[in-house]
Amino acid sequence: MMRDMDARVLACEPLAEGLTRLILYAPEIASSAKPGQFVQMLVPDNAHVLRRPISLMAYDPQAGTMTLAIQPKGRGTELICSLKAGQTVRVLGPLGTGFDAGEAKKVYFAGGGVGVAPICCAMDAFANEHARAFFGFRSAAYAYGMTQAPCAVTAVSDDGTLGEKALVTKPLLAAIHAKKPDLIMACGPAPMLAAVQKIALELDIPCQLSLEERMGCGIGACLGCNVKIVAPDGSWCYKRVCKDGPVFDAKEVAMHG
Numbered sequence: 001m002m003r004d005m006d007a008r009v010l011a012c013e014p015l016a017e018g019l020t021r022l023i024l025y026a027p028e029i030a031s032s033a034k035p036g037q038f039v040q041m042l043v044p045d046n047a048h049v050l051r052r053p054i055s056l057m058a059y060d061p062q063a064g065t066m067t068l069a070i071q072p073k074g075r076g077t078e079l080i081c082s083l084k085a086g087q088t089v090r091v092l093g094p095l096g097t098g099f100d101a102g103e104a105k106k107v108y109f110a111g112g113g114v115g116v117a118p119i120c121c122a123m124d125a126f127a128n129e130h131a132r133a134f135f136g137f138r139s140a141a142y143a144y145g146m147t148q149a150p151c152a153v154t155a156v157s158d159d160g161t162l163g164e165k166a167l168v169t170k171p172l173l174a175a176i177h178a179k180k181p182d183l184i185m186a187c188g189p190a191p192m193l194a195a196v197q198k199i200a201l202e203l204d205i206p207c208q209l210s211l212e213e214r215m216g217c218g219i220g221a222c223l224g225c226n227v228k229i230v231a232p233d234g235s236w237c238y239k240r241v242c243k244d245g246p247v248f249d250a251k252e253v254a255m256h257g
């Protein structure tokens with residue numbers, strides 16, 4: 001159930017280059033969260049009215065905690081990343097649809113940059129001995145999410161300082177050719193998602209993509225986060241990333257790589 005609550009900051013610390021890990025005590029949200037969902041965070045000042053959407057990287061219903069990985073992009077995320085342990089922050093969540101493995105036994109996970117965070121959450125829920133993960137980072141300094149991963153991770157980087165100098169789709173495609181998965185789950189920058197979508201559609205592999213769009217309300221009321229959805233018969237409509245997503249079937253979204 002969605003809650004709007006004051007969450008206590010347990011930790012706010014560097015996770016990688018340009019990335020902060022925020023651990024919040026928010027038992028009501030942690031107890032009903034699903035992988036792929038997000039929260040809307042109020043910027044801790046009196047100037048910003050619009051909340052900032054941030055994906056769940058992990059949640060622990062027993063401990064009542066949730067972990068977020070936040071990249072300071074503008075003033076809002078900068079202020080959120082400067083929170084201190086002991087402070088509180090207003091959080092609305094859990095929001096949106098999540099990833100769903102359904103009957104899939106072999107899932108391949110693909111994450112790029114800050115998009116690795118929701119993929120870590122999906123891996124915690126759905127990874128088994130058949131699963132494989134593929135992470136792409138700008139360089140080794142930007143890497144995270146690999147040490148406690150519940151399945152084998154292949155990481156690549158743009159500059160070759162971590163793994164192969166390649167885009168994340170390269171090892172993903174090689175693994176697919178070696179053994180086709182039942183499902184791909186992906187989150188990352190739009191060009192990466194467009195490339196993963198192309199692979200999945202061409203090779204007829206079910207695929208779920210977690211999209212990002214600028215948001216207003218975060219609860220389906222303002223239509224500020226619409227994306228174009230294409231039906232199998234070619235007709236199309238708009239859906240809201242916040243309410244109908246952020247996770248969509250790769251067959252239905254019109255990506256602009």
Ligand SMILES: Cc1cc2nc3c(=O)[nH]c(=O)nc-3n(C[C@H](O)[C@H](O)[C@H](O)COP(=O)(O)OP(=O)(O)OC[C@H]3O[C@@H](n4cnc5c(N)ncnc54)[C@H](O)[C@@H]3O)c2cc1C
Binds near residue numbers: 055070071114
């Ligand atoms: C469902 C969802 C999940 C997200 N999860 C995370 C996450 O786990 N970690 C994280 O760091 N960020 C995440 N984001 C992106 C994050 O919400 C934005 O970076 C943030 O709202 C920017 O706010 P700001 O005040 O810092 O920057 P602003 O001053 O509002 O914007 C700064 C720059 O960021 C760009 N920007 C703003 N919003 C977005 C967006 N939604 N997508 C892409 N670019 C944007 C602007 O165009 C501008 O160039 C997510 C976004 C969505 C929609």
Ligand code: FES
Binds near residue numbers: 219
């Ligand atoms: S952000 Fe308002 S409808 Fe999605």
